[in-house]
Amino acid sequence: MVTSLNKVLVVSDYDRTLAHEKDGFFLDDRVKERVENFAKNNFFAVVSGREKRLIDVFARGFTPTAWVLENGALIFVKGEEKVNAPECWFHEREKISSTLKEMNIPYSLGKVIIYINNRKLSHEEISSLNELCDVEYNRGDAMLLPKGVNKASGILKLKEILKFGGLTVGVGDGENDLKMMEVVDVKVAVKNAVPCIKEIADVVLTHEDGEGIMELLDMIEKGELKSSEA
């Protein structure tokens, strides 16, 4: 049982978890306020595949404890940015970009990540890319990152930065949240999560997206969140 005496770190996915597709992924003001209120006594980090420049538009003025963006590759705490990738990656990324051009695969670059949106990769394409980097899926999109860099490594790095050793609750909806679930104590799925997340979840929320997040924060504050680890 999580009691109100213990500080909790909630690590939450963004798209289809905090923010709803029907709102064009703009963060609802009620969800924003609820999370900021929770983060006064606990910790709340948004862990997303998205780039900071887009988050700054969709979640304007939102101030959770921290951001783990580009699927674990970039961490922001109190306005300070930390890159969670080896220096050699940036040289390797140039080689991968040339390979993608040769393969006629359209891509875009974040600060660290490579995105391939709305294009299904063939087995052959995935295996040649897998020799160079990790390929991770989120619904129809692929993200290319240095080997071992994902939401899990981003969360572990964040915990180091925050010096946080307490209970970590992970909440998400998509395939790229599976890694995140490997490093949290309590796994939570929003109602609209894909089956592979619901199957491993300790708790499946009765609400979708931001409504689900508000339901989860109420459960934590009321001491109602239970799991084998909690």
Ligand SMILES: O=C(O)COP(=O)(O)O
């Ligand atoms: O990369 C995206 O578009 C969405 O990322 P998220 O689901 O991890 O928030």
